[in-house]
Amino acid sequence: MPGMNTRSYEPTPPRRVAFLGLGVMGHPMAGHLARAGHATTVYNRTAAKAAAWLAAYGGASAPTPREAAAGADIVFACVGNDDDLRAVTLGPDGAFAGMRPGAIFVDHTTASAEVARQLHREALARGLHFIDAPVSGGQAGAVNGALTVMCGGDEAPFAAMQPVALSFARAVTRVGPSGSGQLAKMVNQVAIVGMVQALAEALAFGKRAGLDMPLVLDVIGKGAAQSWQMDNRGKTMLEERFDFGFAVDWMRKDLGLVLDEARRNGAQLPVTALVDQFYAEVQALGGQRWDTSSLIRRLRG
Numbered sequence: 227m228p229g230m231n232t233r234s235y236e237p238t239p240p241r242r243v244a245f246l247g248l249g250v251m252g253h254p255m256a257g258h259l260a261r262a263g264h265a266t267t268v269y270n271r272t273a274a275k276a277a278a279w280l281a282a283y284g285g286a287s288a289p290t291p292r293e294a295a296a297g298a299d300i301v302f303a304c305v306g307n308d309d310d311l312r313a314v315t316l317g318p319d320g321a322f323a324g325m326r327p328g329a330i331f332v333d334h335t336t337a338s339a340e341v342a343r344q345l346h347r348e349a350l351a352r353g354l355h356f357i358d359a360p361v362s363g364g365q366a367g368a369v370n371g372a373l374t375v376m377c378g379g380d381e382a383p384f385a386a387m388q389p390v391a392l393s394f395a396r397a398v399t400r401v402g403p404s405g406s407g408q409l410a411k412m413v414n415q416v417a418i419v420g421m422v423q424a425l426a427e428a429l430a431f432g433k434r435a436g437l438d439m440p441l442v443l444d445v446i447g448k449g450a451a452q453s454w455q456m457d458n459r460g461k462t463m464l465e466e467r468f469d470f471g472f473a474v475d476w477m478r479k480d481l482g483l484v485l486d487e488a489r490r491n492g493a494q495l496p497v498t499a500l501v502d503q504f505y506a507e508v509q510a511l512g513g514q515r516w517d518t519s520s521l522i523r524r525l526r527g
Contacts, residue, residue, distance in 0.1 A: 233371045235262040238389045244268070244294040244301045246314045246321060247335075248275045251361070252304035254368040255334070257283050258394035259302070269294035269314075291315070292324035300387050301325060304334040304361075307479065308341040315345055327353040330383045332391065334375070336360045336476075338483050339405035339412075342378060346404035355383035358404065359391070360411035364472050372396045376414070378406030412484045419481065419501040421455045422521055429463055430525035439464050459519040466526075471517030478505050 240263045245256035248270040260266040260283040267286045270276040276287040288294035291314040295301045301321050305311055311333060315322050321331060331349060333342065333356070342358035349356035357379035367373040373395040377384055384400045391398045401410045428451075432439045443460045446452070462468075481502040488495045504521055513520050 233258075235393055236389070238262065238264075238393070240264050241299045241390055242267075242297055243390065244288075244291075244298040244321070246270075246291050246294060246301065246303040247305040247310075248279050249304065249306075250365045251334070251368045253279055254365075254371075255302070255304060255373075255394040256285075258371045259390070260285050262390075262393035264390065264393065267294045267298065290319040290324075291321040292319045295321035295324040295329070295331075297326060298329060300330045300332060300390055302332045302334060302391075306335070308337050311335050311337050311341060311345070316348070322349065322352055322354060325352075325354050328355070330355040330357060330387050332357045332359050332387050334359050334361050336411055336480050336483070337408060339378075339408040339487060342405045342408050346379060355380065356404070357384055357387060358407040359387075359398075360407055361395070362411065362414050366471075368394065375399065376401055376407045376410035378402055378404050378408065378410075380404075408483075409487070412480075412487055415477070415480045415484055416495065416498050418455070419477065419505075419518070420497050421453055422459070422518055423497070423501045423504065425453070425455050425460065426463065426519070426522035426525055429460065429522055433464075455519070459517070462517075463519045463522045466523065468513065468516035468520040468523070471519065473515045474505050474508050474518055474520060475514045477518045478502065478509070481505070 243259055243264045244267045245252060246269045248268060256266060256268055267288055268276050268279050269288050269291050280287055303314055305314055314320060346356040357377050359375050359377045361373040361375050363373040371394045375391055375395045375398040377400045388398045429439060432442055440461060447456055485499060504524060507524055508520050511523060
């Protein structure tokens with residue numbers, strides 16, 4: 227992928243791996259696996275994206291998930307949602323049908339805990355392993371090989387996949403049994419949207435008060451208000467630049483998963499539910515693909 231940063235890789239025995247899904251996250255993640263020396267076969271629903279990946283990294287491609295997964299020690303995936311995940315794992319052309327006994331499927335999709343548990347059970351019934359492993363760090367983290375990976379699943383397959391996943395991540399952590407990775411990603415998204423909304427309100431307030439807000443950001447960024455969002459999105463929010471980063475459509479998909487899970491477990495998420503509706507307003511403004519920091523656009527009035 228053009229612009230991928232050069233990074234050094236920890237020495238890891240080369241493995242045969244597959245990667246399913248070459249979107250903005252999967253393309254660079256698979257690229258890091260290849261650059262780390264793993265024999266990598268890719269699959270993408272749109273064949274042109276697989277061809278572009280091959281031109282950049284070599285390796286091999288396959289026309290179906292089943293063929294991509296054949297002979298692999300570990301199969302990684304990063305697709306859109308629960309239905310996409312079922313499509314690449316199950317059925318006669320799904321990865322599970324092609325994986326050898328004992329192989330590990332690692333899912334980096336942000337999906338439901340329910341589908342993670344379902345596929346974990348299905349994998350075990352077939353003599354396979356399944357790890358739910360959603361990521362945080364966005365496209366920049368994928369390009370730079372600096373993602374944070376939250377994993378749910380059994381300890382032995384996690385230990386086997388962890389050093390390989392560190393090809394594209396700075397931290398790969400098992401947080402509990404199957405489904406726990408997806409639940410941890412939900413916690414992550416709840417924390418993020420609350421911080422982004424608070425930052426948007428703070429910036430809008432400061433502008434209304436007539437303050438030199440770039441200067442104020444520099445000042446308060448050295449105190450207790452400091453956050454990743456402030457450091458990386460504060461000034462671009464003031465400039466109303468949103469043509470990068472994690473899209474509003476993606477965040478609303480993630481928040482739908484969060485709110486569904488909250489209805490099941492009884493958690494109260496009043497701020498999260500409110501911000502989800504604020505993002506719906508941003509979508510109505512035409513901001514479906516804007517960065518999630520575009521919440522401030524609602525407040526400029």
